[in-house]
Amino acid sequence: MNLSLVKYFIYLLILKKSLAEININITLASTKGAAKLVCSGSDLKLVTEKEIKLYNITDRNLKVSVKKDVGKEPDEVFLKDPTDYGYVYYKYHWNQIHRKVQVKTTEIEDIVNKEVVLTIRNHINNTTRKAKVKIDLYETVETTISSFWDKDAFEDNIYYNINTFYFKTELNFKNTWKDNNFISLTSIIGSKSVGFVDIAPGRTVTTTLAAKRTILLVKIVYAASLVGNLFANYARLFGKYHFWAPPISDVMKFGNLNNEIIVNELIEIKCYTDPVIYVIDKETGKKVPLMFDDKPFHKRRQKN
Template sequence: MSGIDIKLTAGFDRKSSSIEANGSVEHVITDKEVIAFGLYGENLKNAVNKHSDQSPRDVYLHRPTPWGDLYKSYGWEEVKTVLKVIKSEILDVTSKPTIVAKKNLINTSPYRATFDASVSEDVKNTTQTTWSKTDTIDVSQSFKYSLKFLGTGVEGTTTMSYSHSWGQGGSETQEVTVGSRQGVSVPLEPKQSAVAKLIASKGFMKVQIVYNASLTGSVAVNYGKKHNGHHFWSYDISQVMADASLNNSLEFTEEIEIGYYSNSTVKLEDGDQATTGESRSQAEGEGQNDEGEDQDDQEEGRGEGEDQGEGQDEGENQNDEGEDQNDEGEDQNDEGEDQNDEGEDQNNEGEGKGEGEQLDGGDTQGEYIFLLIGPRISSLALN
């Protein structure tokens, strides 16, 4: 079999997920691989010596060879590097339901109506590949990867394919549509609402593939002195390496992490139920705000009452001061009247004295009559 194929199925749990990796690739051993397997220089001759108990003059792993083409002449097989899959396994699978999209349906008409509840959304499936050290061997063939995502896409299953060369890491991305584009409907009464939710399992899957590289074929050997009657011999490379305690097995690992969506469904919910939680939270918040406002109003009322009480006290104090001032003014008026009375009395006394004096004196220049007008004294001349 030529080529290596990796087939992966990503489901919503380990039971529905799987991995299948098989195949092999081979090629004539390269100079890099000669070093990787420890067959360089005298190591190869020493290995043949241990295997045959006689030191060879020349050892060859592949064409060309002197003396014509020993591999072609005797039908020997050149030493080749064979890479094959020896194990593949799922390391981890996790899946979590996720709301991918929502669609609100509201019947604002006065009639019963049927609404399309189909919901779909574009999402991305991704792969990320990492390798152990792979530069010790040469592999020219590409590896083929086929992934199947269950319950994804409008058809129920989505596939993804790509090719990588040996040791190539990196990522691959595929955009797919999950959900349903048609065939889902719901009747709604007037003023009734519903919510269509697209729910899919968002999964993560990690797999590991183990490869083994080994050598097959024959070494071509020339003995300077015949060995068991012949100069040219061929020996199985695996036996030669085993007798020389050389490792004929190199392992490499590839890990693939896959992010994907699977098992998508559309779930219908009553619109009122879908918003109950939000409405309840809003109502609680408004109730708390109302309580806070009432408390603020009560505090403001108390403050205003205290201010009014203080104002009344100030007003009463001012009224008391005003009454006191009025009392003082009345007292001053009384004092003024008393003074006026005293002045009148004095004037009367003066008039009496003046009249007596004038009469007695017999003044012929005229007489004066003093009139008391309020607090002032006026005089009129009589001719």
């Protein structure tokens, strides 16, 4: 196979893996007790000049911090390959410095419900015999997902997934970091009864599909920090080595450099939950009871 093609395919695989690593899974419900919010994954990015400015990890600050950490100031520090000494990170299997974004905390802040009527259907018996009608009613509804971010959140190319679940319906939405987005998705909601209603000749039964118009407010708190090892070089032997690789988290801690940037996102989901069907006699206005077929069953004989 052509080597350029191999490199191209590898690049595509790496790119695909790096795009939507953060997943926000929300189980929709009309109460906080039933709703669920689970987040997983993280976004990793090799540091650039943007992160150097964002975390104030200048050459001078890092050297001073390393001295406080290990006891002596290095002559040089490096964040990633290639260094002035070649691919040192690769050679010694050290982790290059990355910016890591992951979900720190989550909260379902509020759930608001309002009962609404989705659709109405009349069942008219124009025959001279009693009619049996199965009760099932469905309607296409709209689910909207809105995303709102802190105004001072840092800019970056981070992609993540918002996945919503309601019974067997799953809606997926891919969003971009700090993108105050709005998306509308359609799905089907409804209900089906195992029973039926008897409709007398000339009578009309009205079935009404109602549901709750539910609004969920979800708060996601992200933490962005630096991970990996800092390559510190000592021209003269320090201890047993010229090359040291202290964790960047320790270096920043000893140097009093902030290694956790907090960013907040508020997600608003407008959806429909708790479908229910009301069956009413149109003339009397009374509820029509559901009927059920008596199904015979066979009792297994015990073996002697």
